[in-house]
Amino acid sequence: MSMIKVGIIGSTGYTGKKLVELLLNHPFVEITYLSSQRYKNTFYSSIYPEFRKKLNLKCEALSLDKVCEKSDIIFLCVPHTTSMEITPHLLKKNKKVIDLSADYRIKNPRIYKKFYKVMHKDLGNLKKSVYGLPEFFKEEIKEADLVSNPGCYSTVVLLSILPLIMEDVIKESVFIDAKSGASGAGRKLQEGLLYCEVNENVKCYSPFVHRHIPEMEEVIYRLTKKTVKLNFVPHILPLSSGIMVDIYIRLKKFLTSRDLKKIYSVYSSQPFVRICEDLPSLKNVVGTNFCDIGMRILKEEKILLVVGVIDNLIKGAGGQAIQNMNIISGLSQTEGLM
Ligand SMILES: NC(=O)c1ccc[n+]([C@@H]2O[C@H](COP(=O)([O-])OP(=O)(O)OC[C@H]3O[C@@H](n4cnc5c(N)ncnc54)[C@H](OP(=O)(O)O)[C@@H]3O)[C@@H](O)[C@H]2O)c1
Structure with missing residues (x-):
């Protein structure tokens, strides 16, 4: 190939x-173009010395013509609102785009405006974008020109509860x-993220109004035609990476562990979702592409705790x-990721 x-x-x-870092270990990928406004004309390995002798490429100030000339697939790792300025140009040049921002995740432009405080500028491509949660949208992703990569919280919450909603x-x-x-x-500077604010601390932010809530509720409805209200309360931990979600669910009926096993068997052929007997721990997934999910049931109350x-x-x-x-490229999902 x-x-x-x-x-x-x-x-x-x-x-x-x-x-x-991940693509340098991918056997079928060559990184051909890197953009940065702040570090234009600078070797990537001067910005991040861990890449010395691994990557001999300079960051360039963004040129849409140049990125299209040099690449087949383009990843957008930019803030929301920037992606929707760039994407139409890339798609016009028949490039495949994978957007990590929130710009193409929420299909309803009114909801997008409510949570992101700007009008959506690319409604045509918003309609065509495919939500990039491979465990549920693989067939659509195969054919997509524009994949909207899910939010980080959305990924773990959806994987943890979709089987139950279904x-x-x-x-x-x-x-x-x-x-x-x-x-x-x-990586941008923010006072609340200074070492002394985050270290030896845990704080709650955006309770019940976080921007990933409408994304998750919309995807749940799209997949199941069910409306489920998510009371979502995020916190920041004194760690560099990792997300843990504890989800408290009142059940319609008591479920045995055998029932739960059957419900979560939807993931039996999914390479990156692991259903655990033990309760999941961050250490087992940080540095990997896995989502670990575990659960405990409170029998008398019909309450289920799902941890992802x-x-x-x-x-x-x-x-x-x-x-x-x-x-999209017809490769095994795990290529470069195991
Ligand atoms: N962090 C996460 O865990 C996470 C998870 C899922 C999705 N996301 C989403 O992924 C996107 C990137 O997140 P991040 O955490 O990597 O952000 P980040 O650390 O702040 O990096 C943003 C990057 O975008 C570039 N950039 C900023 N404004 C730009 C503009 N107007 N034109 C071109 N490039 C611009 C910056 O370039 P310079 O080199 O010029 O500074 C920088 O390289 C965001 O939309 C975020 O919501 C983040």
Whole structure:
């Protein structure tokens, strides 16, 4: 197979850097273009010395013509609103685009405006974009020109609860206590992410209004035609990477562990979802593309606790983006990721 030429726009941020690291180990990929405004004309290995003798490429100020000339598949690792400015040009040149931002995740432009505070500027491509959660949208991803990589929290929450929603066993709304390492907010400077603010601390932010809530609720409806209210409360942890979600669910009926096993057997042929007997732990997934899911049931109350963990920069971003690239390219999903 010939090498896939890959360009990364926004290559110096946390997700861009993780993609570079993972793609350098991909047997069928050649990184051909890296963009950065801040570090234009600078060798990537001068910005990140860990890449010395591994990658001999300079970051360039973004040129849409050049990235199209040099790449077959382009990853967008830029903030939301920037992606929708860039994507139409890339698609016009028949490039495949995998967008890690939120711009093409929410299909309803009114909801997008409500949560992201701007009008969507690319409604045509928004309609055509495919949600890049391979465990549920693989067939659509195969044919897609534009894949919208899911949010990091959305990835782990959806993988953890979709099987239960599909079986219609959830009564009322669900409560989600979510915790993320600090890289989830990106590399840009923010006071709340300074070492002294994050270290030896855990804090709650955006309770019940986080931007991933409408994304998750919309995807749940698209897949199951069910409306499930998600009471989502995220926290920041004094860790670089990793997300853990504890999901509290009131069940319509009591479920045995055998019932749960059957419900979660939808993942038996999915390479990156592991259903665990023990409760999942961040250490088992950080640095990997796995999502581990475990559960415990409170029999008398018919309450189920589902715990899910991922690495936010891998299964929650760059790793899942590569999984999507593999599917688009007709490769095994696990290529370069195991
Ligand atoms: N961090 C996560 O865990 C995570 C997970 C899933 C999805 N995401 C999403 O992925 C995207 C990137 O996140 P990140 O954490 O990597 O952010 P980040 O660390 O802040 O990096 C952003 C990158 O985008 C570039 N950039 C910023 N404004 C730009 C513009 N107007 N034109 C071109 N490039 C621009 C920056 O370039 P310079 O080199 O010039 O600074 C930088 O390389 C975001 O949309 C984020 O929501 C993040």
